[in-house]
Amino acid sequence: MSLEADFARIAPDVRLGENVAVHAFVNLYGCSIGDDTRIGTFVEIQKNASVGRRCKISSHTFICEGVAIEDDCFVGHGVMFINDKYPRATAADGRPQGERDWQVVSTRIRRGASIGSGAVILCGVTVGERAMIGAGAVVTRDVPAGAVVAGVPARVRAGAAACAGGCRE
Numbered sequence: 001m002s003l004e005a006d007f008a009r010i011a012p013d014v015r016l017g018e019n020v021a022v023h024a025f026v027n028l029y030g031c032s033i034g035d036d037t038r039i040g041t042f043v044e045i046q047k048n049a050s051v052g053r054r055c056k057i058s059s060h061t062f063i064c065e066g067v068a069i070e071d072d073c074f075v076g077h078g079v080m081f082i083n084d085k086y087p088r089a090t091a092a093d094g095r096p097q098g099e100r101d102w103q104v105v106s107t108r109i110r111r112g113a114s115i116g117s118g119a120v121i122l123c124g125v126t127v128g129e130r131a132m133i134g135a136g137a138v139v140t141r142d143v144p145a146g147a148v149v150a151g152v153p154a155r156v157r158a159g160a161a162a163c164a165g166g167c168r169e
């Protein structure tokens with residue numbers, strides 16, 4: 001592990017692979033990070049999230065509980081993941097919502113996919129292998145392997161393919 005930052009907070013329950021680079025003001029807890037992955041400044045990764053090997057997670061990105069990012073993925077700056085489609089601050093009886101009051105909806109980013117800066121990935125979706133998500137896209141549905149999607153909501157761009165390295169799906 002290379003920790004360039006004195007101010008990164010890595011909780012004791014984080015499973016860090018070999019040669020992981022963590023930059024300043026990163027907050028990691030209860031997650032796992034694979035070998036040779038790089039994590040930029042101001043990234044937060046929550047418990048029960050996983051990031052594979054050789055990934056690049058750019059600054060200001062939020063990876064929440066229930067997100068699984070496979071090997072070789074690129075995540076741009078300020079990418080937001082979501083794990084609760086209908087969030088509430090309080091339960092029906094008015095008390096602050098706790099963990100028992102809602103359920104995490106998981107998301108999977110398959111091997112080699114890239115997510116452009118500022119994208120929002122709604123929960124419950126799978127982004128296929130080596131797919132490419134445009135900057136600023138809002139992904140609301142599964143993205144096929146090798147597809148290039150952009151826009152709000154994200155739609156497949158006709159004729160564009162991001163699968164130069166070959167896809168398994």
Ligand SMILES: CC(C)(COP(=O)(O)OP(=O)(O)OC[C@H]1O[C@@H](n2cnc3c(N)ncnc32)[C@H](O)[C@@H]1OP(=O)(O)O)[C@@H](O)C(=O)NCCC(=O)NCCS
Nearest residue numbers: 076077115116117132133134135136137148149150151160
């Ligand atoms: C989506 C993307 C891969 C498309 O690249 P491309 O195929 O070369 O697309 P082009 O630049 O030729 O643009 C083609 C059309 O798509 C539109 N477009 C391109 N990117 C878009 C985006 N992110 N959202 C909405 N529309 C987009 C263009 O305006 C253009 O529209 P037009 O034909 O009506 O003029 C790319 O623009 C992108 O967003 N990449 C992510 C970059 C990023 O976030 N990097 C992070 C690290 S810096």
